[in-house]
Structure formats: structure tokens, C-alpha cells
Amino acid sequence: MPKIKYQLIPTDETTCIEKRPRKFLMKGAFFFMGLLIIAFYNLRSTGTESKNRTLSLVKMTEITEQLGSSQFEKGITSFTAKTSSIKEGKTTGPPEAFTESSFSQSPDELGTNTSNAIDSEPEVKYFVNSPNCRMPYPNPFAPDILKIYKKQPYKVCDKSRDLITVKFNETDSTYRLHQNENCTCCFRQILPPGVLDKADNKFKLHYCVKFPQDFLVPTNVTAMITYCRRPPYDKLSQKDAFGFVHPREDSIEYNKTSSGRRPSVLLWGIDSMSRMTLELTMPRMYEYLNAQHWFELQGYNKMGINTFPNLMAVLAGFNESYAKKQCRPDMAGGLDVCPLIWKDFKDKGYTTAFAEDWSLHSTFNWKKVGFLRPPTDVYGRPLILAAEKMIQKAHYSEIPFCLGRKPAAEYVYDLAVQFSRVNRNSTFFGLFWTNTFSHNDFSMPSAMDEKMRSWNQNRTIEGIGYRFCGGTTALYVHPSTCLDS
Incomplete structure (x- = not known):
């Protein structure tokens, strides 16, 4: 047997992939296209700057009439502070738009940052929650699961009485086959087929051996199929399969x-x-x-x-x-x-x-x-x-x-x-x-x-x-x- 014992093996997903360097011409092409886009954007923004100023002044006038001067001044102060922080590099996100929503907050909320989406979500449960690994704890009783779940009753395969009961002796670890009715029974021993290419998909059966009441199962019999017939013994009444575990002689x-x-x-x-x-x-x-x-x-x-x-x-x-x-x-x-x-x-x-x-x-x-x-x-x-x-x-x-x-x-x-x-x-x-x-x-x-x-x-x-x-x-x-x- 190879001496390989539980060594750590890398997972299939960790295979390294070699990254090829981009060609010089491809880099130059992307750089040139970037310059063209920036130039076009500057020309377009210069032509529309005066128009945007006029629209912004009109919009600010409308907002002032709706909110009043005091709240408007607080909104301007908040917006100016945010703009200054952007210029100084204190934030990495894009500047907020100067719209009516900037003044729709209450005085206590003006000048504060909106909470992240993760913080606003309901509390998430985890089986494992560490810096290196998170395993969520899903709710097994979620409504969408309960819609498709249907409790199943225990399925009784056969309601008839057992004709054979296996009795185990705790003292000597032996088995006896007890017949619960007046009937005639025999068993066929189940054996593996031997060493074959497809041995794990085959089995052997011996001929049927009749056994008396309280028959002691031989230690070489590990599995059997039983056949029982009630009087007048002309047809099969019950068929069962049994497995047996015997003590190892060298245990x-x-x-x-x-x-x-x-x-x-x-x-x-x-x-x-x-x-x-x-x-x-x-x-x-x-x-x-x-x-x-x-x-x-x-x-x-x-x-x-x-x-x-x-x-x-x-x-x-x-x-x-x-x-x-x-x-x-x-x-x-x-x-x-x-x-x-x-x-x-x-x-x-x-x-x-x-x-x-x-x-x-x-x-x-x-x-x-x-x-x-x-x-x-x-x-x-x-x-x-x-x-x-x-x-x-x-x-x-x-x-x-x-x-x-x-x-x-x-x-x-x-x-x-x-x-x-x-x-x-x-x-x-x-x-x-x-x-x-x-x-x-x-x-x-x-x-x-x-x-x-x-x-x-x-x-x-x-x-x-x-x-x-x-x-x-x-x-x-x-x-x-x-x-x-």
C-alpha cells in the first residue's frame, strides 16, 4: 500500500494561470484612443458650461422658494464642504449631484454621509465568520422553501406478520432463526463472486437449505435469503433477506x-x-x-x-x-x-x-x-x-x-x-x-x-x-x- 497519508493537496481551483504581457502596439492604441475621448469630452463640456450655469441658478431659485433661506443656506454649506473634501482628496467616490434631493434631508442629516448598503441590510447570520472565511447561515424555514416542502409519512413496506425472527444472543454473539408460525423454511446463502473485473457488481447464491426451529446460523454465513411456505406448502408465503455480523476470530x-x-x-x-x-x-x-x-x-x-x-x-x-x-x-x-x-x-x-x-x-x-x-x-x-x-x-x-x-x-x-x-x-x-x-x-x-x-x-x-x-x-x-x- 502506498505510504500516502492525508497530505494537504491543493484544490482544483488554485491552478496557476500564466499571464502573457500585452504587446507594445496594443498598449499604444489604447493610449491614443484615451486621449481622443478626453479631448472630445472637454470640447463638449466647454460649449454647454454657460447653459448649465443658467439652469443651475434657475433650479436653485426654485428650491430656495420651496425650502426657505435658512435651510437653503445649510444645504449650500453642506455641499461646499463636500466639494472641498473632494478637491483635497479626502474621498475617493464621485461628487454628489447638486439637486433638490440635497436639501430634502432634515437639518440633523445635512452634511453626513449616507450609510453603506451592507449596514442597512438586516443582520446576516453565519456558521463561520472570520477574516478568512464566511459561511452564511441560511434559514431552513424561509417562506420560499416552505412553499415546496411537504412532510412525508413513514412508508410501511409490508404490514404482514414476520414468519421469521432473528434472535441475537449477547453472551456468545450468535444468531438463531425463530419461526413464528407452523411453516417450512429454507435459506440460500449469499456470497461474493470472487476476484473478477466486475466482482463488486455480482454475487453468488447457494441452493436452498431447510432449517429447523431456532436454527443456529453458522459463522461462515454472513447473508441469506429465506423462503417460507405455510401449509399446504404449495406456494411461497414469504421471502426475506438477512445480514449477520460474526465476531472476528483474531479480534x-x-x-x-x-x-x-x-x-x-x-x-x-x-x-x-x-x-x-x-x-x-x-x-x-x-x-x-x-x-x-x-x-x-x-x-x-x-x-x-x-x-x-x-x-x-x-x-x-x-x-x-x-x-x-x-x-x-x-x-x-x-x-x-x-x-x-x-x-x-x-x-x-x-x-x-x-x-x-x-x-x-x-x-x-x-x-x-x-x-x-x-x-x-x-x-x-x-x-x-x-x-x-x-x-x-x-x-x-x-x-x-x-x-x-x-x-x-x-x-x-x-x-x-x-x-x-x-x-x-x-x-x-x-x-x-x-x-x-x-x-x-x-x-x-x-x-x-x-x-x-x-x-x-x-x-x-x-x-x-x-x-x-x-x-x-x-x-x-x-x-x-x-x-x-
């Missing part, structure tokens, strides 16, 4: 009483989610983040269009052009040698994970080759590929929102919860990214607001050192109280 457990415990990192990402979109569409989740003392990284902003350049900045410290040059995502094997941050965690003994829904538009596969080998210890792509292919889908906003009997995003978040529980006594790094309820419609996250809040509130896992929640332009971080430092 290193930490000592809970040790003062030097290293933190684990768990990232939950929502694609196309900005700060204002989160606050508008997911108020319950936004309230939860603030109540739990999460820190909003207000200086965090997007690096480019689409998810790839924004996640590469987080995972490798690269901008888009350097990431494409260094990691070659359009070539087979390019991403496999890319110095992504989970490799550093892996070298330190961490267990790693990455999962993302919507296989077609996922970060490392949209117009890219993807990985030849699973990039992390736990990799959710084969499960999503198989579920999208083998289970009925329901689309909302042209996105496969439902995969079978539950939203596609819940497959990813279920893996995140399992990953945290299984590795609760060891250090881990996990990235779990979702697109299917936020990518195409900025109103759709409102459908998952209460679900996401209850997920975080009811399934909080102890032992997580740092937790992240964010999108391409919003990021929140929470330092867990279990840390010693």
Missing part, C-alpha cells in the same frame, strides 16, 4: 479497566443531507442530536458534486482530481490499493465495516469499477445486490425505497447495530451510508425522522468512542462518556 479485546483504551468509530451517513435540510425535514432527530450534546462541525462543507469527492476527503484526505489520479476508481483494482482510512484502523487491530444501500448509485460504483475484494471485514454490498435482484422492490421518487418487506436503508442500519453489538468488547471502525430516503427528494427524510430518532435512542450501543452522523454537507460528532480522555 483483540480491550481491558475495560484500562486507562489507555482506544476509542471505536461508527459513522452513519445520510446522502444529500445539508444542515438546513436536517433541521427542516428531521426536527426530532435534530432535537435529539442537540439534547445529547453532539457537536455540529459548522466549518464542514462539501468538496464537490456527488458523494465520491466528499467521502474521499473524509476517508483519504484527497480532493476529487487527486483521488482519481491516486486511486484510479475507473480501473479494476484501483480502489483496492487506495489508502483509505479503514486500512489504517485495520493495521491497528480494529475490526472494519462498510455498507451502503442502492447498489447502482453507491459511492464507489456509480460510473466506477468498485472493489475486486471486500475492502473491510464486514461488507454489506453482496446483501444489497442480492436483495435488489431476488426480492420485490417498491420505488419512491425513482429510488428502490423498499426491498421486500422493509426499507432498503434499514438493512444497512441493522448491520450497523449488529456490528456494534458483536464488537462491543473490541475496537472497531464502521461506515454505514444510506441514499434511498434522501437522494432524489429533499422532503423524503421527513418520512424517516421518528424512525431514526428511535433507532438512535433505543439502540444506543455502549462502548462506542466516537459516533458520527452526517451527509455531504453536514456533520455531527459525539464523544462518548465512556472515554477516559
Whole structure:
């Protein structure tokens, strides 16, 4: 693996452009044209000077009759003072016109400068306000936004009862398949296809294996599709997909009483989610983040269009052009040698994970080759590929929102919860990214607001050192109280 570690890379916009010197003849031509314009202006102003004087005197007489002599004298004094300051070079702006508006101000206002437009504007709020950087704070509840925003209800993919329930044993981190009715069930194991040029877009399925009540899932089975039939067993009653996270055999457990415990990192990402979109569409989740003392990284902003350049900045410290040059995502094997941050965690003994829904538009596969080998210890792509292919889908906003009997995003978040529980006594790094309820419609996250809040509130896992929640332009971080430092 190349030893390239998060070095500062210049942005694409800072490329120097060589300025060519102008030719001598071109400069001379512009200078000559300037002289002609000045001469013409002087001749024209000389012929009209006497006429303008007469008009100005008539105008001043009319103004004097309207305002009275005292106010007129104050106006003359103000105008004379301004003219003197212009001659002395005390102002860089053009002289004010001598018009009726010069005398229309109140006596207190005469002789004062008009305030700048910036000062007269309403107070502007900023996320970041420093001499070197300003990031405005847009109002997520602005009237023009509320006109097009429509709160969405939670979409139930299937109201039927689960024929299979997965039961997790906290003691030994094992899974059992419990059948809730009298039925016959079998499962097909989902496997990656091996090392191929397009391995990241394929999967394998084993033949269907019947299993008894409370079947213990083998540790080599990380994903499956189940088929259940009720009596008289002549037709399929229910089909589901499940993912499983098993403990690593070589994982290193930490000592809970040790003062030097290293933190684990768990990232939950929502694609196309900005700060204002989160606050508008997911108020319950936004309230939860603030109540739990999460820190909003207000200086965090997007690096480019689409998810790839924004996640590469987080995972490798690269901008888009350097990431494409260094990691070659359009070539087979390019991403496999890319110095992504989970490799550093892996070298330190961490267990790693990455999962993302919507296989077609996922970060490392949209117009890219993807990985030849699973990039992390736990990799959710084969499960999503198989579920999208083998289970009925329901689309909302042209996105496969439902995969079978539950939203596609819940497959990813279920893996995140399992990953945290299984590795609760060891250090881990996990990235779990979702697109299917936020990518195409900025109103759709409102459908998952209460679900996401209850997920975080009811399934909080102890032992997580740092937790992240964010999108391409919003990021929140929470330092867990279990840390010693």
C-alpha cells in the first residue's frame, strides 16, 4: 500500500494561470484612443458650461422658494464642504449631484454621509465568520422553501406478520432463526463472486437449505435469503433477506479497566443531507442530536458534486482530481490499493465495516469499477445486490425505497447495530451510508425522522468512542462518556 497519508493537496481551483504581457502596439492604441475621448469630452463640456450655469441658478431659485433661506443656506454649506473634501482628496467616490434631493434631508442629516448598503441590510447570520472565511447561515424555514416542502409519512413496506425472527444472543454473539408460525423454511446463502473485473457488481447464491426451529446460523454465513411456505406448502408465503455480523476470530479485546483504551468509530451517513435540510425535514432527530450534546462541525462543507469527492476527503484526505489520479476508481483494482482510512484502523487491530444501500448509485460504483475484494471485514454490498435482484422492490421518487418487506436503508442500519453489538468488547471502525430516503427528494427524510430518532435512542450501543452522523454537507460528532480522555 502506498505510504500516502492525508497530505494537504491543493484544490482544483488554485491552478496557476500564466499571464502573457500585452504587446507594445496594443498598449499604444489604447493610449491614443484615451486621449481622443478626453479631448472630445472637454470640447463638449466647454460649449454647454454657460447653459448649465443658467439652469443651475434657475433650479436653485426654485428650491430656495420651496425650502426657505435658512435651510437653503445649510444645504449650500453642506455641499461646499463636500466639494472641498473632494478637491483635497479626502474621498475617493464621485461628487454628489447638486439637486433638490440635497436639501430634502432634515437639518440633523445635512452634511453626513449616507450609510453603506451592507449596514442597512438586516443582520446576516453565519456558521463561520472570520477574516478568512464566511459561511452564511441560511434559514431552513424561509417562506420560499416552505412553499415546496411537504412532510412525508413513514412508508410501511409490508404490514404482514414476520414468519421469521432473528434472535441475537449477547453472551456468545450468535444468531438463531425463530419461526413464528407452523411453516417450512429454507435459506440460500449469499456470497461474493470472487476476484473478477466486475466482482463488486455480482454475487453468488447457494441452493436452498431447510432449517429447523431456532436454527443456529453458522459463522461462515454472513447473508441469506429465506423462503417460507405455510401449509399446504404449495406456494411461497414469504421471502426475506438477512445480514449477520460474526465476531472476528483474531479480534483483540480491550481491558475495560484500562486507562489507555482506544476509542471505536461508527459513522452513519445520510446522502444529500445539508444542515438546513436536517433541521427542516428531521426536527426530532435534530432535537435529539442537540439534547445529547453532539457537536455540529459548522466549518464542514462539501468538496464537490456527488458523494465520491466528499467521502474521499473524509476517508483519504484527497480532493476529487487527486483521488482519481491516486486511486484510479475507473480501473479494476484501483480502489483496492487506495489508502483509505479503514486500512489504517485495520493495521491497528480494529475490526472494519462498510455498507451502503442502492447498489447502482453507491459511492464507489456509480460510473466506477468498485472493489475486486471486500475492502473491510464486514461488507454489506453482496446483501444489497442480492436483495435488489431476488426480492420485490417498491420505488419512491425513482429510488428502490423498499426491498421486500422493509426499507432498503434499514438493512444497512441493522448491520450497523449488529456490528456494534458483536464488537462491543473490541475496537472497531464502521461506515454505514444510506441514499434511498434522501437522494432524489429533499422532503423524503421527513418520512424517516421518528424512525431514526428511535433507532438512535433505543439502540444506543455502549462502548462506542466516537459516533458520527452526517451527509455531504453536514456533520455531527459525539464523544462518548465512556472515554477516559
